[in-house]
Amino acid sequence: MSSSASPVLPVSTVHSADSQPPVVAVSAFRAIFTHINDYLRNGLSQRRPWAELADSSAFSKPESFSEATLRIRKNYSYFRVNYLLAVGLILAFSLLSNPFSLLLLLVLLFSWIFLYLFRPVDQPLVLFGRTYSDRETLGILIIFSVFVVFLTSVGSIIISAIMIGLGLVCAHGAFRTPEDLFLDEQEPAAPGFLSFLGGAASNAAAAASAPSFATRL
DSSP states (O other), X not given: OOOOOOOOOOOOOOOOGGGSOOHHHHHHHHXXXXXXXXXXXXXXXXXXXXXXXXXXXXXXXXXXXXXXXXXXXXXXXXXHHHHHHHHHHHHHHHHHTXXXXXXXXXXXXXXXXXXXXXXXXXXXXXXXXXEEOHHHHHHHHHHHHHHHHHSSHHHHHHHHHHHHHHHHHHHHHHHBOOTTXXXXXXXXXXXXXXXXXXXXXXXXXXXXXSGGGOOOO
């Protein structure tokens, strides 16, 4: 008596694309974070000694407004990184002394990052049961940015801190004599902010080359 065996079918495990984590978006975020870290480390390496910045023997009153302007230009060219750090510290202290404004600014920043910049193009934004297109999401974020910056205390705090920092920088540059500074040295030009954005965008685009997780950068 012969018995017929049922055919054995091959079993294959199919992984859905929706169940995979957005590794490319994470890689793009990591690439931009790495680029920011390298950019900051390169900038800090060009920082001048703070003792040289605060040398009391090098301060004198400028003879005229044109001399003060010339001193500011020379001192900024030499102490550029120190001045930017001073303004940044004043801005950070102003925000830390106003926790509510700092919280609003962080919410705005993370809203742009997670709702628009690093959200996959093929995944529309769904909030409260409604689907929003990219144009609608961008419009909502712009309106929210205008509200946070101009209709709350965030904008006034940022502008006040920057104005105080620029005032201190101009005062130091006008009264600090630059004769003892090596201004004739040919130093490599510091990369601008636009070149920083361009480099970060190119790194993000390279990391997000897969079509299913293409980002808007």
